[in-house]
Amino acid sequence: xxxxxxxxxxxxxxxxxxxxxxxxxxxxxxxxxxxxxxxxxxxxxxxxxxxxxxxxxxxxxxxxxxxxxxxxxxxxxxxxxxxxxxxxxxxxxxxxxxxxxxxxxxxxxxxxxxxxxxxxxxxxxxxxxxxxxxxxxxxxxxxxxxxxxxxxxxxxxxxxxxxxxxxxxxxxxxxxxxxxxxxxxxxxxxxxxxxxxxxxxxxxxxxxxxxxxxxxxxxxxxxxxxxxxxxxxxxxxxxxxxxxxxxxxxxxxxxxxxxxxxxxxxxxxxxxxxxxxxxxxxxxxxxxxxxxxxxxxxxxxxxxxxxxxx
Amino acid sequence: xxxxxxxxxxxxxxxxxxxxxxxxxxxxxxxxxxxxxxxxxxxxxxxxxxxxxxxxxxxxxxxxxxxxxxxxxxxxxxxxxxxxxxxxxxxxxxxxxxxxxxxxxxxxxxxxxxxxxxxxxxxxxxxxxxxxxxxxxxxxxxxxxxxxxxxxxxxxxxxxxxxxxxxxxxxxxxxxxxxxxxxxxxxxxxxxxxxxxxxxxxxxxxxxxxxxxxxxxxxxxxxxxxxxxxxxxxxxxxxxxxxxxxxxxxxxxxxxxxxxxxxxxxxxxxxxxxxxxxxxxxx
Numbered sequence: 001x002x003x004x005x006x007x008x009x010x011x012x013x014x015x016x017x018x019x020x021x022x023x024x025x026x027x028x029x030x031x032x033x034x035x036x037x038x039x040x041x042x043x044x045x046x047x048x049x050x051x052x053x054x055x056x057x058x059x060x061x062x063x064x065x066x067x068x069x070x071x072x073x074x075x076x077x078x079x080x081x082x083x084x085x086x087x088x089x090x091x092x093x094x095x096x097x098x099x100x101x102x103x104x105x106x107x108x109x110x111x112x113x114x115x116x117x118x119x120x121x122x123x124x125x126x127x128x129x130x131x132x133x134x135x136x137x138x139x140x141x142x143x144x145x146x147x148x149x150x151x152x153x154x155x156x157x158x159x160x161x162x163x164x165x166x167x168x169x170x171x172x173x174x175x176x177x178x179x180x181x182x183x184x185x186x187x188x189x190x191x192x193x194x195x196x197x198x199x200x201x202x203x204x205x206x207x208x209x210x211x212x213x214x215x216x217x218x219x220x221x222x223x224x225x226x227x228x229x230x231x232x233x234x235x236x237x238x239x240x241x242x243x244x245x246x247x248x249x250x251x252x253x254x255x256x257x258x259x260x261x262x263x264x265x266x267x268x269x270x271x272x273x274x275x276x277x278x279x280x281x282x283x284x285x286x287x288x289x290x291x292x293x294x295x296x297x298x299x300x301x302x303x304x305x306x307x308x309x310x
Numbered sequence: 311x312x313x314x315x316x317x318x319x320x321x322x323x324x325x326x327x328x329x330x331x332x333x334x335x336x337x338x339x340x341x342x343x344x345x346x347x348x349x350x351x352x353x354x355x356x357x358x359x360x361x362x363x364x365x366x367x368x369x370x371x372x373x374x375x376x377x378x379x380x381x382x383x384x385x386x387x388x389x390x391x392x393x394x395x396x397x398x399x400x401x402x403x404x405x406x407x408x409x410x411x412x413x414x415x416x417x418x419x420x421x422x423x424x425x426x427x428x429x430x431x432x433x434x435x436x437x438x439x440x441x442x443x444x445x446x447x448x449x450x451x452x453x454x455x456x457x458x459x460x461x462x463x464x465x466x467x468x469x470x471x472x473x474x475x476x477x478x479x480x481x482x483x484x485x486x487x488x489x490x491x492x493x494x495x496x497x498x499x500x501x502x503x504x505x506x507x508x509x510x511x512x513x514x515x516x517x518x519x520x521x522x523x524x525x526x527x528x529x530x531x532x533x534x535x536x537x538x539x540x541x542x543x544x545x546x547x548x549x550x551x552x553x554x555x556x557x558x559x560x561x562x563x564x565x566x567x568x569x570x571x572x573x574x575x576x577x578x579x580x581x582x583x584x585x586x587x588x589x590x591x592x593x
Binding site (some may be wrong): 003006009013014098101105108109113145156310 | 313358363364367381382383386388389391392393396397398399400401405408409412413414415445449517565593
């Protein structure tokens with residue numbers, strides 16, 4: 001366990017930048033935007049002038065709810081999207097960068113097994129990035145809400161208590177944490193594929209990781225046409241390209257054609273409203289389990305390959 | 311004396327090319343062995359095979375274990391410095407010491423810190439900001455604090471200036487080496503290392519050409535600055551090598567009796583470099 005803890009620390013020291021940079025920039029932009037909305041724009045306060053006079057508790061609660069749910073949703077979504085690029089980048093470089101700078105010979109000179117190393121990288125990818133995202137999201141959200149409250153205070157409305165103690169500030173985080181196992185199981189094929197490619201290739205890992213499944217898919221489509229095999233091409237494309245490459249995107253399972261087939265706007269609503277226990281229903285279907293098995297096999301292969309490559 | 315490394319019929323193919331050609335070797339405990347050879351001779355491949363970094367055919371036993379199947383256990387008792395620049399650039403001195411302490415059961419933190427105190431390294435420095443020599447100092451500090459039975463050094467002083475090189479071997483011998491530890495060094499800079507070695511392994515084209523201890527080398531090989539009058543006589547004794555230096559003939563003999571050689575010229579001890587060149591030329 002000691003070794004595993006140190007391996008996670010190593011991943012953190014090595015990839016601090018990835019966790020902090022993009023999140024900090026987005027955080028900064030959100031806060032600046034919020035300052036603009038609170039102090040420069042008047043749209044926010046238009047409703048106050050309409051009603052006039054002092055506002056009752058119900059009205060205050062109403063305003064607070066609107067502000068909080070809007071802000072929390074935007075914050076979570078924004079940081080969720082921003083998480084996607086670093087996490088892909090990390091997984092693609094996880095096993096290839098140490099070979100490129102030859103530091104693998106240092107790591108291999110220590111009594112650390114390849115299993116622990118690869119599993120630590122898996123754990124870091126699937127835990128550290130979401131955790132950083134959630135933390136940044138909550139913190140930025142709180143700061144933005146504070147700014148808006150100050151803005152409202154300048155207009156004579158005290159919303160501090162209603163806003164900051166609103167459950168919706170914390171609920172999204174809790175719900176995301178609750179649904180993390182679904183995310184973990186769903187993302188295994190992609191993360192396994194990226195780690196596998198990273199263990200095999202030295203350069204342009206991303207390029208090959210994307211090209212191979214697409215090329216295979218095109219080959220199958222061509223074969224189907226030529227040999228008139230009448231395969232279910234949509235399903236094949238979904239698993240070979242969709243599941244393999246895109247499963248790291250949070251809530252990607254909502255595009256699961258076997259369970260839900262919503263339009264984009266419906267999906268957005270589903271995500272925003274129901275960040276709750278419904279996602280565990282995915283485990284009822286074989287899709288996610290097949291992904292777990294395939295992902296686990298690829299990670300096992302990556303471990304074996306790392307053993308013999310240097 | 312126990313055997314630390316033994317290999318028989320060690321072979322390695324890279325595609326069709328035979329890089330290690332049925333190598334047999336035995337290295338006893340407490341020795342400092344120099345694995346000397348030209349580029350492409352198979353030195354690094356031999357070391358990598360010993361460390362389980364590369365697959366191979368044949369038999370090899372390191373500290374009683376097979377590096378192919380028992381590598382994780384083996385690495386607890388082996389330390390390895392591959393090349394000067396292999397520490398990751400983002401690593402801080404403090405983090406490096408913490409990491410190895412947390413991961414290696416035989417790491418002694420006090421020793422590492424004592425060694426680091428003698429250098430110009432500070433805990434907050436990153437490898438990125440260090441010169442090559444300082445990176446070696448850091449790596450050596452980590453390695454010397456580990457109580458390993460076998461230390462493998464693959465061109466450890468490559469690209470370092472003379473101060474760091476001298477200090478490297480000095481520290482290694484004085485602070486680290488004891489009778490229970492074995493060190494294997496590969497290097498091009500034969501002259502620098504020959505006074506440090508207790509055993510010699512000359513390798514070329516994947517084969518071991520010579521495996522002797524330094525005492526055996528002194529007994530077996532003799533260099534003679536031949537008296538110009540006795541050159542014919544000397545050539546009749548079958549020298550291993552014959553070269554001209556400032557107009558005089560210098561010959562290297564293998565296993566020829568001293569009294570025969572004293573008759574043809576002035577005797578002296580050959581350097582490992584001269585022996586190495588002579589044997590290479592003979593190939």
